[in-house]
Amino acid sequence: MDTPAPLTRKRGRPPKRPEESFETRELLLRAGLEVLTEKGFAATGIDEVLKRVGVPKGSFYHYFDSKEAFGAALIERYASYFARKLERHFRDESMRPLERITAFVDDAQAGMARHDFRRGCLIGNLGQEMAALPESFRGRLSAVFVDWEQHLARCLEAAQQLGQIPDTVDCAQQASFFWIGWEGAVLRAKLERSAKALDIFTQGFFAGLQRS
Numbered sequence: 495m496d497t498p499a500p501l502t503r504k505r506g507r508p509p510k511r512p513e514e515s516f517e518t519r520e521l522l523l524r525a526g527l528e529v530l531t532e533k534g535f536a537a538t539g540i541d542e543v544l545k546r547v548g549v550p551k552g553s554f555y556h557y558f559d560s561k562e563a564f565g566a567a568l569i570e571r572y573a574s575y576f577a578r579k580l581e582r583h584f585r586d587e588s589m590r591p592l593e594r595i596t597a598f599v600d601d602a603q604a605g606m607a608r609h610d611f612r613r614g615c616l617i618g619n620l621g622q623e624m625a626a627l628p629e630s631f632r633g634r635l636s637a638v639f640v641d642w643e644q645h646l647a648r649c650l651e652a653a654q655q656l657g658q659i660p661d662t663v664d665c666a667q668q669a670s671f672f673w674i675g676w677e678g679a680v681l682r683a684k685l686e687r688s689a690k691a692l693d694i695f696t697q698g699f700f701a702g703l704q705r706s
Contacts, residue, residue: 519557521547526568531613535565536626562628565620569631572616573638580642584649591653592700595646599696603689606680611687618677643669650703659703672699 525546529538540561544554558564583598584591606613617638624632647669653659675695682691 518547518549518553522549522554522557522564523567523571526564527572527616528613530568530619531616534619534623536623540564562630565628565631566634568616569620569634569638573641576617576638577641577645580645584645590656590658591649592658592703594649596696599692603692606683606692607689611683611689614680614684615677618680621677622681639673642673645669646672663703668699668703671702675699 522543525543526538529543529546540551540554544551554564558567579601580598583601584594586594586597589597617635620627620631621635621639624635643666647665650659650663650665650668654661654663654665675698676692679691679695683689
C-alpha cells in the first residue's frame with residue numbers, strides 16, 4: 495500500500511535549529527516506513543535507514559532510545575497517516591458509501607502498483623512478524639486494526655441506511671472480515687507482484703455483502 499512521500503536531506507553538519515531537528519526526525523520516520531513496508535522489522539537494520547537519509551547513528555539515538563522505540567513511533571505514524579486516508583475516502587459525501595470503499599481499494603491498489611507491488615502494509619507486515627517482535631507491539635497493532643474496522647463499519651452502516659446492502663448485514667463483523675482478507679490479499683499481491691489477489695478479494699467481499 496501507499497506510504498507518505500519521501501523527504502530528502504543534504505548531508506552535512508548535524509541539525510542545530512529546532513526546525514532542522516524536526517526535519518531529521520521526519521526523515522528517519524519516512525525512511526523507516528519505506529524500508530519496513532518492503533522488508534519488515536526484523537530484516538531491517540538501523541544502518542540501512544540511516545544510509546537512506548545520510549544521518550549519523552548518534553543522531554538516531556538522539557531521537558529514539560532504541561529500535562523498539564523507533565518501531566513504536568513508526569506504528570503511530572503509519573496508523574495516523576492511514577486513518578486520515580480512510581477518513582478521506584469513507585466520509586466522501588460526493589459518493590455513495592459502497593463507491594467510497596471502491597475508491598479506497600482503487601487508491602490502495604494504485605499505491606502498490608506505483609512501487610511495483612514491493613511495498614505492502616506496515617501494520618500487516620509487523621503483525622506477520624509478531625513472534626519475533628517486542629511484545630509491546632502486540633497491543634499497538636491490534637488497536638490499529640480495531641480503528642480501521644470502526645472506520646469501515648461506519649461506512650457500511652451508511653450503505654445500509656441508503657439500502658445499498660441488506661439490513662441483515664452485520665457491519666462490524668463484515669468490517670473485521672474485510673481487513674482480515676485485505677491484509678492477506680496485500681501479502682499475495684506482494685508475492686506475485688500483481689493486483690490479481692486484491693481484485694479477487696474485493697469482488698468476493700462486495701458479492702458477499704449482497705448475500706448476507
